[in-house]
Amino acid sequence: MLLLQLLINGLQLGAIYALTAVGFSLIFGATKIFHVAHGAAFTIAAYLFWWTNAVLGLSWLLAAALAVAAAVAFGLCMERCVYRPIQRHEGAFFTVFIAAFGVQIIVQNLIGTVFGRGFVSVTTPLSHSIQVLPGLFVAPVAALAIVVAVIGFSALTNYLSRTHTGMAMRALSENPDLIRVFGLDPGRVAQYAFAIGSAIVVPGAIFTAMTAGLNPAVGAHVMLISLAATIVGGIGSLRGAAYGGLLLGLAENLALWRLDPQWSEAVTFVVLFLFIIFRPAGFFGRPHAAK
Amino acid sequence: MSQGGEVLLAASEVAKTFGGLKAVDAVSLSLKSGIITTLVGPNGAGKTTLFNLMTGHLPPDRGEVTWLGKSIVGLPHWKIARLGIGRSFQDLKLFANMTVAENIETVTERGSWLWQPGGRAAQKARRDKVEATLAATGLGDKRNARAVDLAYAERKFLSLARIMASGARLWLLDEPASGLDPGSYQSFLSLLRRQVREGVTICIIEHNLDIVQGISDRIAFLDQGRLLAEGDPKTILSDPALAAIYFGERAV
Amino acid sequence: MWAYIINLAVLISINAILAITLNFILGYAGIFSIAHALFFGVGAYTATFFAMKFAAGFLSATAAGMALAALISLALALPALRVRGEYFVAASLGLQMLAVTVFTEWKSVTGGIGGLTNIPPARLFGFAVTQPEHFLLLSLACLALIILVIRALVRSSFGRSLKAIRDDETAAWAYGKNVAVIKTTAVVVSSALAAVAGSLYAFYLSFINVESFVLDTSIQVMAMVIIGGTATLLGPVIGSVLILLLPAGLSYLPYLPVTEIGSIQQIIYGGAMVLLMIYRPGGLWGFQDTPPSRKGGAT
Numbered sequence: 090m091l092l093l094q095l096l097i098n099g100l101q102l103g104a105i106y107a108l109t110a111v112g113f114s115l116i117f118g119a120t121k122i123f124h125v126a127h128g129a130a131f132t133i134a135a136y137l138f139w140w141t142n143a144v145l146g147l148s149w150l151l152a153a154a155l156a157v158a159a160a161v162a163f164g165l166c167m168e169r170c171v172y173r174p175i176q177r178h179e180g181a182f183f184t185v186f187i188a189a190f191g192v193q194i195i196v197q198n199l200i201g202t203v204f205g206r207g208f209v210s211v212t213t214p215l216s217h218s219i220q221v222l223p224g225l226f227v228a229p230v231a232a233l234a235i236v237v238a239v240i241g242f243s244a245l246t247n248y249l250s251r252t253h254t255g256m257a258m259r260a261l262s263e264n265p266d267l268i269r270v271f272g273l274d275p276g277r278v279a280q281y282a283f284a285i286g287s288a289i290v291v292p293g294a295i296f297t298a299m300t301a302g303l304n305p306a307v308g309a310h311v312m313l314i315s316l317a318a319t320i321v322g323g324i325g326s327l328r329g330a331a332y333g334g335l336l337l338g339l340a341e342n343l344a345l346w347r348l349d350p351q352w353s354e355a356v357t358f359v360v361l362f363l364f365i366i367f368r369p370a371g372f373f374g375r376p377h378a379a380k
Numbered sequence: 381m382s383q384g385g386e387v388l389l390a391a392s393e394v395a396k397t398f399g400g401l402k403a404v405d406a407v408s409l410s411l412k413s414g415i416i417t418t419l420v421g422p423n424g425a426g427k428t429t430l431f432n433l434m435t436g437h438l439p440p441d442r443g444e445v446t447w448l449g450k451s452i453v454g455l456p457h458w459k460i461a462r463l464g465i466g467r468s469f470q471d472l473k474l475f476a477n478m479t480v481a482e483n484i485e486t487v488t489e490r491g492s493w494l495w496q497p498g499g500r501a502a503q504k505a506r507r508d509k510v511e512a513t514l515a516a517t518g519l520g521d522k523r524n525a526r527a528v529d530l531a532y533a534e535r536k537f538l539s540l541a542r543i544m545a546s547g548a549r550l551w552l553l554d555e556p557a558s559g560l561d562p563g564s565y566q567s568f569l570s571l572l573r574r575q576v577r578e579g580v581t582i583c584i585i586e587h588n589l590d591i592v593q594g595i596s597d598r599i600a601f602l603d604q605g606r607l608l609a610e611g612d613p614k615t616i617l618s619d620p621a622l623a624a625i626y627f628g629e630r631a632v
Numbered sequence: 633m634w635a636y637i638i639n640l641a642v643l644i645s646i647n648a649i650l651a652i653t654l655n656f657i658l659g660y661a662g663i664f665s666i667a668h669a670l671f672f673g674v675g676a677y678t679a680t681f682f683a684m685k686f687a688a689g690f691l692s693a694t695a696a697g698m699a700l701a702a703l704i705s706l707a708l709a710l711p712a713l714r715v716r717g718e719y720f721v722a723a724s725l726g727l728q729m730l731a732v733t734v735f736t737e738w739k740s741v742t743g744g745i746g747g748l749t750n751i752p753p754a755r756l757f758g759f760a761v762t763q764p765e766h767f768l769l770l771s772l773a774c775l776a777l778i779i780l781v782i783r784a785l786v787r788s789s790f791g792r793s794l795k796a797i798r799d800d801e802t803a804a805w806a807y808g809k810n811v812a813v814i815k816t817t818a819v820v821v822s823s824a825l826a827a828v829a830g831s832l833y834a835f836y837l838s839f840i841n842v843e844s845f846v847l848d849t850s851i852q853v854m855a856m857v858i859i860g861g862t863a864t865l866l867g868p869v870i871g872s873v874l875i876l877l878l879p880a881g882l883s884y885l886p887y888l889p890v891t892e893i894g895s896i897q898q899i900i901y902g903g904a905m906v907l908l909m910i911y912r913p914g915g916l917w918g919f920q921d922t923p924p925s926r927k928g929g930a931t
Binding site: 435437456457458461462466467469473474475476477478482483485486487489490491493542546 | 788789790792793795796798799800802803805806807808809810811863
């Protein structure tokens with residue numbers, strides 16, 4: 090029964106990780122930018138949701154909308170104000186990475202200063218666990234998280250294969266030079282990628298606020314997992330990032346079956362390591378892309 | 381135009397597919413010593429990929445690549461380079477933040493440890509080589525300039541200088557002279573000819589038909605990953621079918 | 633006042649060692665590692681272990697730390713350097729986080745969260761280094777030695793190969809460089825020397841705990857390298873001076889709440905990193921325009 094419980098918790102966590110990882114992978118695929126400030130979008134969305142909903146008392150719908158707006162604004166701002174100027178002069182991986190890192194540090198500390206460093210969370214009826222079977226507690230949030238993740242992912246896949254900009258994004262991740270051939274503006278496509286990639290973290294952010302709770306470092310943690318999930322899933326594959334996130338969420342929880350809680354984070358990294366050693370291309374990545 | 385001596389580097393039925401695209405499709409090409417072979421063909425014909433396959437930069441899906449008769453498929457790129465196969469890149473790939481002298485120097489250093497084998501004598505030999513290369517390519521007074529600060533023509537010459545200094549026996553040059561002004565062009569070509577007289581074998585990917593006519597001892601024509609023709613320049617260049625393919629692409 | 637300055641100087645020299653060794657792989661080789669704090673920790677814990685269990689002197693305790701750090705870095709480098717740079721970052725991040733958990737949980741060796749106290753003073757040739765002034769001499773001597781080693785490496789054919797790999801890895805392969813071995817060696821050297829800083833730290837404070845070896849520390853060292861200037865010998869030293877003087881400087885500003893100083897510090901260097909990357913990627917002391925570029929040369 091414990092195993093089943095851990096499985097369900099793992100799926101819930103995995104759903105959250107999957108969404109965030111997909112956002113990161115989308116951005117990286119379409120723009121080749123290693124957006125390590127992605128976690129900051131998560132933190133901003135989560136805290137804004139908490140603050141407007143739990144502290145200010147706004148309806149969850151309004152709070153969610155504000156969170157999405159904030160995340161999108163953050164993503165667009167990063168693209169416009171930080172990455173674009175850097176790419177104008179040479180945009181090396183190094184420079185982009187450090188700048189993103191710097192932003193991540195700033196956001197994390199600002200949030201800590203403004204909202205405090207302790208854990209905060211949003212209590213809703215949705216997060217109250219119901220005893221479904223003896224020893225098995227499931228909160229509606231778990232089911233909701235999984236459903237939202239699935240819906241979100243299929244919506245995204247549809248977008249990418251049906252709309253013009255979506256297909257442009259996919260083209261970009263295959264071959265950046267193609268973009269100009271099709272007469273599309275890489276800047277515009279990049280903006281869409283950042284907007285969507287950042288927006289997609291919001292459900293996960295909200296669910297985290299409702300379940301595990303938030304602290305300023307939550308974004309960094311989620312960023313790590315997104316990174317690991319993208320690699321495990323295979324760079325360039327959104328499906329892979331989603332499965333990677335799911336796998337890591339499951340691994341983190343299933344580890345509790347045998348290990349103490351403080352080792353669960355370590356499990357994530359062992360999984361990552363194993364993939365880097367034995368299958369650097371990840372689940373769905375192209376093997377030569379790993380070199 | 382000579383026919384060349386022993387076969388140095390030979391590709392035999394090599395193939396490489398990317399996604400659904402057959403970049404190189406069962407190509408067999410032998411590079412014979414002492415001559416200049418030119419690889420021509422429309423854009424996207426697979427010429428650069430063929431170079432990548434022959435230098436170990438990419439593993440072939442099928443086929444064999446041999447150096448002096450021995451198979452080199454599966455050898456790491458750096459080992460193949462040390463066998464004496466030098467390569468230049470279409471986008472140059474200079475060591476941007478290093479000086480001209482350092483770019484050349486690092487190529488002469490076999491192994492990368494604190495102390496190079498051979499002691500003082502070898503060190504002097506390397507230094508002389510660097511000087512000779514700088515002189516031959518006309519980069520002497522730019523020796524302390526950073527590669528990223530060089531003018532276009534100078535960068536092309538630096539790319540050549542690196543291969544020269546590496547002591548490679550076979551040079552695979554990927555559009556080495558494209559975009560050069562006529563004056564630089566001529567010095568570039570005479571440099572190449574001088575090297576061949578001194579024992580170097582060269583294979584060039586080239587688009588400019590004047591160059592191709594001017595220096596080729598043999599020509600290989602690639603299109604859509606397949607080797608359509610190989611032989612002496614006169615025959616190939618006067619073939620109307622090949623011209624159609626080549627100029628047909630050009631006209632677009 | 634004098635004691636305060638000496639203390640600051642020792643900490644600066646220890647951090648300068650960390651910055652210089654990180655710069656060796658980051659600035660000269662273009663290898664991104666966020667695991668530097670873990671090697672700092674390995675050096676500290678190992679030196680302490682040998683000093684406390686075997687009454688080892690400074691030199692042997694430090695050597696033990698260096699050996700273990702070298703081994704662990706091999707375990708990181710061998711798999712992770714074969715693949716793309718982004719993977720190495722992820723792997724180093726993973727290892728760093730894993731290490732923190734190990735440092736916290738392996739109570740018998742590391743003292744867990746409480747850490748290890750009563751570390752005996754460093755003994756060098758029979759002489760116990762107890763006075764801060766003497767320790768400053770020791771740490772400065774180590775710093776100087778490490779600077780000389782790095783300088784020698786950078787100016788040698790090894791250094792040129794490293795820079796070539798940083799500037800264009802493909803070309804490096806094409807010109808006969810065994811890139812994997814060179815990068816691995818660089819990481820091992822960098823990590824082993826970082827362990828020296830750890831040993832100094834442990835002997836100086838006589839107390840260590842996991843808090844000094846967390847991700848934030850890796851980030852702080854990276855900030856020193858970036859801000860001071862990559863690919864120069866002096867840059868990281870300048871960076872470490874600036875970053876260590878920052879809290880001291882901030883404490884002079886009367887209207888800053890003391891509890892927030894840590895955060896404000898981080899915000900300042902986060903901001904500095906962003907601004908520098910946009911306007912002056914080479915850092916304060918480094919190249920004006922082109923930092924280690926993964927694309928290299930013309931586009």
